[in-house]
Amino acid sequence: MRVAVFSTKNYDREFLLPAAQKTGHDVTFFEPRLTTQTAVLARDFPAICSFVNDHVDTQVAEALAAGGTKFVALRCAGFNQVDLEACRKLGLRVARVPAYSPYAVAEHAVGLMLALNRKYHKAYSRVREGNFSIEGLLGFDMQGKTVGVVGTGKIGAATARILAGFGCRVLLYDVVQNDELRSRGQYVPLEDLLAESDIITLHCPLSLQTYHMISRASLERMKPGVMLINTSRGALVNTPAVIDGLKSGKIGYLGLDVYEEEADLFFEDHSDRVIQDDVFVRLATFPNVLITAHQAFFTDTALTEIARVTMANLTAFEQGETTANELSR
Numbered sequence: 001m002r003v004a005v006f007s008t009k010n011y012d013r014e015f016l017l018p019a020a021q022k023t024g025h026d027v028t029f030f031e032p033r034l035t036t037q038t039a040v041l042a043r044d045f046p047a048i049c050s051f052v053n054d055h056v057d058t059q060v061a062e063a064l065a066a067g068g069t070k071f072v073a074l075r076c077a078g079f080n081q082v083d084l085e086a087c088r089k090l091g092l093r094v095a096r097v098p099a100y101s102p103y104a105v106a107e108h109a110v111g112l113m114l115a116l117n118r119k120y121h122k123a124y125s126r127v128r129e130g131n132f133s134i135e136g137l138l139g140f141d142m143q144g145k146t147v148g149v150v151g152t153g154k155i156g157a158a159t160a161r162i163l164a165g166f167g168c169r170v171l172l173y174d175v176v177q178n179d180e181l182r183s184r185g186q187y188v189p190l191e192d193l194l195a196e197s198d199i200i201t202l203h204c205p206l207s208l209q210t211y212h213m214i215s216r217a218s219l220e221r222m223k224p225g226v227m228l229i230n231t232s233r234g235a236l237v238n239t240p241a242v243i244d245g246l247k248s249g250k251i252g253y254l255g256l257d258v259y260e261e262e263a264d265l266f267f268e269d270h271s272d273r274v275i276q277d278d279v280f281v282r283l284a285t286f287p288n289v290l291i292t293a294h295q296a297f298f299t300d301t302a303l304t305e306i307a308r309v310t311m312a313n314l315t316a317f318e319q320g321e322t323t324a325n326e327l328s329r
């Protein structure tokens with residue numbers, strides 16, 4: 001099947017092309033993000049493939065449907081960027097890759113914790129400049145610390161297991177509890193998790209219920225100097241509230257792989273431009289903030305699996321089958 005691939009980078013080509021050749025799909029790569037302006041590129045393609053910052057809102061869905069597209073293959077797990085109701089009404093079917101490597105994201109979340117705690121990023125620069133002082137690099141033992149995992153699905157569970165292995169006391173919160181995790185941690189109400197945790201890591205999807213779940217009110221409940229990690233979706237966090245928390249010292253460390261307004265920044269090189277997003281720029285000035293640009297998923301294992309499942313989703317659609325990866329039916 002002919003597939004228009006949006007937001008293509010070299011690494012997408014590297015993994016998607018062999019998977020497409022194996023399954024007989026004819027992929028055309030487009031660099032731009034999918035928007036109302038670029039949706040026209042998909043004209044006469046029965047399927048498109050899009051990523052986390054390709055917003056399939058009503059207008060984009062209408063443009064795709066008008067151009068003859070019938071299937072949207074998301075090469076990601078999260079689908080908050082897609083208006084499923086609009087797609088359903090327009091007869092656009094949507095499928096995602098629900099699980100590719102929860103370990104990739106969990107390991108990155110724990111990597112952010114370790115880097116913020118032991119300040120590897122600062123040590124790296126110092127030693128390269130011949131500065132061997134360890135003044136200011138003081139960390140803490142993870143062993144014995146209380147870590148709150150919010151959202152205990154695939155990624156949250158993998159994170160909880162790693163942290164239990166470190167000897168942390170793991171507190172868990174989810175609207176649906178995972179019985180297999182009870183040997184690694186203890187389910188508690190969200191209020192208790194917020195109040196008792198030294199480190200809080202977010203692993204739930206973005207939805208109406210979770211939008212800005214880290215707010216001024218939830219920050220009030222947290223321990224002074226708490227470490228907050230978000231590798232899930234930017235809008236789980238109210239960024240201005242978090243900036244105030246950093247200024248007051250309520251938040252002692254902040255590790256982000258996602259940012260509410262990341263669509264205009266992440267995945268591109270803006271190093272020769274003036275960044276216009278003042279909130280982001282303020283965030284990046286804090287010495288105790290570490291931001292990565294949505295790279296938690298970015299391992300060879302994950303990209304291989306994303307490519308494989310994306311092609312399988314396209315094949316299923318082409319053959320008139322419906323799979324559990326479909327969202328819109």
Ligand code: NAD
Pocket residue numbers: 077078098099102105150151152153154155156173174175176203204205206209210231232233257258294295296297298
């Ligand atoms: P999952 O569906 O396996 O788990 C999500 C869990 O969140 C579920 O157990 C669900 O019950 C829980 N949940 C839903 N609403 C909740 C609420 N209001 N409060 C608490 N828990 C709630 O998903 P996953 O594979 O573990 O992925 C989690 C999220 O990670 C995705 O939704 C996506 O946003 C994000 N993600 C980020 C990256 C990255 O590269 N940074 C990559 C993949 C996924």
